Amino acid sequence: MHSPPASAATPGSPETLGVSLGKLLRRPETGSLIGLICVFVFFSVFGGDTFLSVSGLASWLNIAAELGIIALPIGLLMIAGHLDLSVGSVIPASSMTVAIVSGHFGLPMPVGIACALALGLAIGFLNGYLIIRTDLPSFVVTLGTLFAVAGLTLGLSVIVAGSTSVALKSDPLTKMLLGDFINGKFEVIILWWIGAMLLVGYILGHSKYGNWILALGGDKVSARNAGIPTDKLNVALYMGSGLCAAFVGMCQAILYNSAQVSAGQSFIFNSIIAVVIGGVILTGGYGSVLGIVLGTMTFAIVNQGIYYTGFDANWASLIIGVLLLAAVLLNNTFRAMAISHSASRTKTKAAP
């Protein structure tokens, strides 16, 4: 009945090779690594030396960092089987909050920062709470909060500050920590992105909560039956994405010394694109932080790299669209290979 286990892994045999290939295929980021390499080579060839220069690097890293801080928690949500569209209005809402509290009213910066982050947490809590209470699809719920928060931001800004754009003068320390350039080129937010990578990487890859998130996205009912507090987990994940979106919005206001009510809509789709290119499946249950980071970099390279080529920048969207489809197909293929690869040696047994 059973094949002898000894033959399964003799060193140097094709089996060992097969196992390491299987290991590689099983990693959610394999496809996104290939995508990143392709895109990088493409723009290195057509973008030339300026793309490869320090300022070229800085231009896409700055974009990647802002997007990346949002894509990480969105990635966790998508692995758990959810979406969060509301980040698109949490960003301007937190920008306006910090600018109105600390700019318009002149309160100390830490107060403005605390208000902006608290706003993000509150909107995240609301999203999560509505979803677990109503059991509606997260797409619909967060679409609702996206518009509601956008409307509130616009309306309240006009009432409170009398304008849709508010100036903000930050103190030197805040500026240095949250909205400055290193070397005149690299935004300081890149360091925050690296911090977020480590934190989210720990959560997903090396803590029990990562297992809970994967299980929640894989099969909600089984996860609950296994004793995972799925409701709390959902709310926590939404609060995480609200917090990160608020952080980015706040940093933008500090960086540009002003806040506008209309900034941020592009982050809704861009974050989803980065996460999907990164190998996360929309239905949940599969994905990795390294993949999300690679997907974010790929997106940012295409977005900025186009300016270093002779092409019209309008073509960037075409590339991103094609890239997204290619990424989904590639990731599907890799996933199927990962599964069939681990099953390949059962052929004799599972025959009927």
Added chain:
Amino acid sequence: MTAPLLQLQGVNKSFGPIDVLHDISIEVNAGEVLCLLGDNGAGKSTLIRLLSGVHKPTSGRMLMDGKPVSFDDPRSASDHGIATVHQFGGTFPLMSIGRSFFVGAEPTKRWGPFEVFDRKKANEIAVREMRQLGITRITDGDRLVGGLSGGERQALAIARAVHFGARVLILDEPTAALGVKEAAHVLRIILQARKKGIAVIFITHQVTHALTVGDHFAVLIRGAKAADFRKGEKTREEVTDLMAGGEAMAGLEAEIESHLH
């Protein structure tokens, strides 16, 4: 004589005006396999849901070790040591074997100030527990559950239940979707679980599978218990007839007979 590990006494279940289960009394002892036989729609699934805490009986009593119990949710049934394994294993296809084995009960170790998921330990235990059930092909706990065959997934789910101290193991049609060899393997695993002193409730409509491993049999027809007998008391044909409602099968035979002539 000690009280049965799990016992139902005169259990009824109705959903609104519809009676699904009527006056069901069954019992199962530790180290015994109780086979619940019944055609589709006989009420097997509802009975499983009562036992696993998804539904509550409308009336009647459930006892464990002779003491009345009541399950508010699946969690409380599993706290009482009742584990349910569904037809397709109820596992997570895109998770690794080690991770899915420990969902909700992750082993952790300390790494500085952090509590870290102990992947190595999880993989080792999962592989070892599956090996104990005769699955020797799996040596790498990082493999995805989706890559396992149907029988191996059943084995993984059963291994998980056994590892976490299940006293009653409810198997819902574990062999229905499997080929002959895989099914034989799952039956062997059932016998191993029985040897460990676990009370197994094996739900199936495959009479041969039931007669191979069962100690005790109950046949459900339209929500009521039509027969209750022990190993060796009835032949395969008698059981099949019982399940199909006796006359129906005789009628079918007569019909076939008439077509042949």
